Amino acid sequence: MNYDAVTELALSRGFYFPSCEIYADAQAGFWEYGPLGVALKNRYIELWRRELVRRDGMLEIDGSQIMSKSVFIASGHLNSFNDPIVRCSRCSSVYRADRLVGEAINAIVPERIADEELYALIQKHNIRCPKCKGELSNVSRFNMMFKVSIGADGSEAYLRPETCQSIFVDFARLFKVMRCKLPIAIAQVGKSFRNEIAPRQSLIRLREFYQAEIEVFCNPKRLDDIDRFDEVKDVMLRIQDSNGMHEVTAAGAVSNGIIPNRLIAYYLALLNDFYSKTGIDMSRARFRKLADDEKAFYATVAYDFEVETSLGWLELVACNYRSDHDLRGHMQVSKENMEVMDADYGDGTSKVLPHVFELSMGVERSLYCILEHSLYDDKENDRLVLRLKPYLAPIQVGVLPIVKKDEVEAKAKEIFRMLRKDIDAFYDDSGSIGRRYRRLDEIGTPYAVTIDRQTLDDGTVTIRDRDTMQQVRVRIDDLKDELSIRLKMP
RNA sequence: GCGGGAUUGGUCUAGUGGUUAGGAUGUUGGCUUCCCAAGCCAACGGCGCGGGUUCGAAUCCCGCAUCCCGCACCA
Structure with missing residues (x-):
């Protein structure tokens, strides 16, 4: 589907909409998540935690959005951003x-x-x-940074333009108190702020937006020494560089020099695994190696994870090898030592200033791509279906009495009450059954439980599948388990 | 930020100076209805904001804001 269709769905069903829209002085580049949008975002983030943070044993933090001026002197943003x-x-x-x-x-x-x-x-x-x-x-x-003034004397500070600066600023403490060893990844999901000149296209270019960032701290001499590389060596990656498009395994990409080392290949593969579970069509996604003049001021090697949409190729994740740019900058400005101990690999020193490889994800852009790739105009059945992965759906199950009659209705409400604490369920008894199914289809609800006369006789209900429109009959006693299996994260 | 187009109920839209601002869809209530947007009845809900022209402005003019397209910009 296309941008207009996604936008119309978002507005009419409350996924997202412009901020402050009742006022004429509302500014561009600020959007609100409605109930369905925030639920989708939360599930997306949970999948991110599952596939990246927990899978790799990363540490997750949640830093301040307002940071002191010195942070951005050290990071280079005041001069270069x-x-x-x-x-x-x-x-x-x-x-x-x-x-x-x-x-x-x-x-x-x-x-x-x-x-x-x-x-x-x-x-x-x-x-x-x-x-x-x-x-x-x-x-x-x-x-591009928003300046803010703090306290009565108006001390100068800034809204962070990227979440990762908290990670760098906190690095020395985290490394000590969390008993880290290199390589270690630190993750954060939160708001970032950029004063874009021309915000555009709803969720695509915002002034206030969520990033989910991962900073991998590593010993620059040990970039091919990744224990877990075997887990991902066969993951197929689509990589575009100046020589064209390559479809290779992670291991193959390293051995023929498309990716410079195993550490980068390993994390690109994790990212690939994650996105392949979001419902984004991976045949329309690629890692694009950036040319020197496209890279950010701090990056030495950079890959963008990009997805093709009706708006063209969109950059969802910037994967930058930042070397020691940030830790060195903070070390110089703060005078805090950011070096850490690593094993002595034979050159007589075990002290190292870690380098950083980052995966900087734009959450809104990712959600937009999921919506656009999932939205389907089912002309055969005259319906609009949002074919979200069940584990990402904002509403997981609709509970519907086939007719609004006392006994059926009462039973349906009872079943709804049984489910609602464990599953995001929605009760609907208004209008014909077909209309209610259509409404659920449009917001991506993968299952609908229907209570009919047979329910009263034998204690069974039907589960309708959103994509196939097929129904199976299960016992009420088994319902919660049946749904849980279907809604499980992959 | 520049140029062009646009802005009318939740959503899509008709409306070239005097309209009770129309329709579709939606929502709510009622009737009907035991499996895929059926039907009937009733109700709800709208001209982006601010100025100006005019006896009278959704409609014309100016400014602002937002949205879309192109340019530029973009971690």
């Missing part, structure tokens, strides 16, 4: 100053060039607005 821009004084078009100059003088402009130098170049070469030939303003900076 902003773009030099110039504005045309006539048509007020805005351009990236470094790129404009680079194109005009046909040379590469260094990343760390000062604004004054950039402006000097603009004047020296008489660079004008590409659109209207108007004069360009002074170079200014647009920082």
Whole structure:
């Protein structure tokens, strides 16, 4: 299905909708999760915990969203998480100053060039607005972080632009108190904030959004020494690099150099396993190796996990080898030692400043892809079906009396009460049975339990399967078990 | 941020200055109904915000905001 269909479903059934929408000064880039959306998100996160955090023995933390200025001096965000821009004084078009100059003088402009130098170049070469030939303003900076002031004296701080900085800041303590050994992964799911110039497309580019990030701390000399690699060596990965698309096993990708080491291959494989269980069509997904000019300022090697949608290829997860960029930065600014002890591998030292490989996941984008890949227009049966994996469905089972008559209704309510504490169940007795099935189909409810006259005679009910519309009859005594089996996480 | 288009019940939409603002769908209640959006009755619910023009504005003009498309930007 396409973006419009997903958006209409989201609005009409309360998966998500614009924030502050009753006010005219509502800002773009902020969206709310409704009841179905938050349930879907929670189940998605639970699958993430299962397939990544627990599977790999990661530590999970939950850090502050507001962090002090020093954090972002150390991380480089105050200097690098902003773009030099110039504005045309006539048509007020805005351009990236470094790129404009680079194109005009046909040379590469260094990343760390000062604004004054950039402006000097603009004047020296008489660079004008590409659109209207108007004069360009002074170079200014647009920082993507939201600044906040704390307390009565208004101390400067920032909303975190990525969740991972808490992990780096907390690393030294966590390593000690959790008795860690390299390699160790630390995970966090939470909100991040970026002051995007042009938020677009509902959940795709937000100013406030959830990230689920994993930072793997490792000894840079031991990147091929991963005990658990055998678990994933046969996982098939689709990897695109400058030589084209490769469909290879994790082990094959390492041996022929498509992936530089086993550590990266191992975590890409875990991520692949996770996404293959979300219901995203993996034949429309790939890991794309980024070229040097696409990478973030801190990355030395980067793969994006991308999924094809009606909006084109969407980046869901940035997988960056950040080397020691972050720990080194925090070590220098805070004077806190971030080195840890590892085994002595024969070079006479066991002290190491860990390197980091990260999996930085955009939660909203992932949920959007799941919705788009799951939504199906079943023309044969004249219905819209959200074919979510049962374990991700916001409402897991509908409980429906076949007719609204005293005895059947009472029995149905009794069964609903029996289920509701263990299973996300929804009771519905309004309208015809077909209409109620359709409503459940549209929000992705995988099963419907129907109570009919036979229930009163022999204590059985039917379970209807959303995708096949087939029904099986089970005893009420077995119902909870029957449903639990079907709803189990994979 | 630039250019273009758009904004009417929860959702989709008709409406070129005077309409009781229409329909579909939905929701609620009732009747009917024992398996896939059936039918009947009733009810609920709307012109993005702010200015202006006009005797009169959903409709014309200006500003703002949001949404969509393209450009630019994007960890």
